Amino acid sequence: LRRLLIDTDTAGDDVTALLVALHSPEATVEAITVVAGNVYLDQCVRNALYTTEMAGKPEVPVHVGAAKPLMRHLVTAHYVHGDDGMGNSNFPEPKRSVTEGHAVDAILDCADRFDGQLEIIGQGPLTNLALAVTKDPSLPSKVKRLIIMGGVNNARGNITPAAEFNFYVDPEAAQIVFRAGFDILLSPWDICLHHGIIYRDEMAPFEALDTELSRFWFSVNQHAWKFLNEIGIDGISLPDAITVALTLDPSLIQQSGTYFVDVETKGEMTAGYSLVDVGGVLGKEPNAEVVEKFDKERFKEILLEVLRG
Numbered sequence: 001l002r003r004l005l006i007d008t009d010t011a012g013d014d015v016t017a018l019l020v021a022l023h024s025p026e027a028t029v030e031a032i033t034v035v036a037g038n039v040y041l042d043q044c045v046r047n048a049l050y051t052t053e054m055a056g057k058p059e060v061p062v063h064v065g066a067a068k069p070l071m072r073h074l075v076t077a078h079y080v081h082g083d084d085g086m087g088n089s090n091f092p093e094p095k096r097s098v099t100e101g102h103a104v105d106a107i108l109d110c111a112d113r114f115d116g117q118l119e120i121i122g123q124g125p126l127t128n129l130a131l132a133v134t135k136d137p138s139l140p141s142k143v144k145r146l147i148i149m150g151g152v153n154n155a156r157g158n159i160t161p162a163a164e165f166n167f168y169v170d171p172e173a174a175q176i177v178f179r180a181g182f183d184i185l186l187s188p189w190d191i192c193l194h195h196g197i198i199y200r201d202e203m204a205p206f207e208a209l210d211t212e213l214s215r216f217w218f219s220v221n222q223h224a225w226k227f228l229n230e231i232g233i234d235g236i237s238l239p240d241a242i243t244v245a246l247t248l249d250p251s252l253i254q255q256s257g258t259y260f261v262d263v264e265t266k267g268e269m270t271a272g273y274s275l276v277d278v279g280g281v282l283g284k285e286p287n288a289e290v291v292e293k294f295d296k297e298r299f300k301e302i303l304l305e306v307l308r309g
């Protein structure tokens with residue numbers, strides 16, 4: 001049995017990612033830790049709680065984490081995911097409540113409890129994880145793997161030309177995490193752009209499902225789809241969900257490389273830029289496996305299975 005901890009700025013695509021993880025018979029989600037990012041922290045927490053209820057797993061612990069980045073004002077993506085981060089669906093309040101204990105302590109506690117077994121998926125700004133490894137620098141040696149959705153591999157960003165959203169929101173945290181000694185698998189934004197968008201002409205089997213979960217999924221993603229359409233992408237992008245999927249089933253990774261990766265914090269125009277040294281120019285020890293190609297067709301089958309309910 002795989003043991004996962006998911007750190008999430010729950011809105012939009014994070015919801016899909018949680019549904020995929022919570023559906024898996026081979027893995028247990030030991031904890032969900034929430035960080036501010038896509039929307040403000042309290043809304044991210046509500047969305048995470050509501051999603052566990054929709055997935056039929058209201059017993060999964062949800063811990064509240066950092067309300068803002070380490071050193072910066074919070075930048076959100078309300079303009080993508082709607083005011084509630086859920087496509088302006090305005091779902092009712094979740095019935096369940098949060099789990100006692102700060103997210104940072106939950107991360108450290110899970111790593112201790114499942115020494116060597118815990119796989120952490122970071123699918124928001126890396127604030128909670130940076131705080132955790134700062135509090136306990138031995139964390140990387142206790143964690144089996146850290147799988148991160150973030151950054152770009154020598155490709156264009158999605159919030160600035162240079163940077164992907166998660167790393168842009170908290171570059172200092174991302175830099176701390178990449179320098180901490182984790183065994184990292186990085187699923188960058190460009191992988192999603194090439195393999196993680198479900199386009200309108202692929203939507204028919206999803207619409208045909210017409211289950212409670214599939215209707216929930218369309219509702220959560222409706223605002224983001226409209227936003228993407230306005231910038232010329234007619235579909236739903238799922239960077240976090242493909243990251244969870246390739247964690248659960250590594251055979252989805254069709255190509256990857258192991259490189260030195262670091263994150264820019266001081267650039268005037270490039271804060272949050274992820275430097276991926278594919279040429280080994282810097283001569284530094286590689287610290288991350290970077291996903292380069294991904295099996296989209298198989299991913300669509302997995303997602304259909306999840307949304308079938």
Ligand SMILES: [Ca+2]
Pocket residue numbers: 008009010013014038123124240
């Ligand atoms: Ca996210």
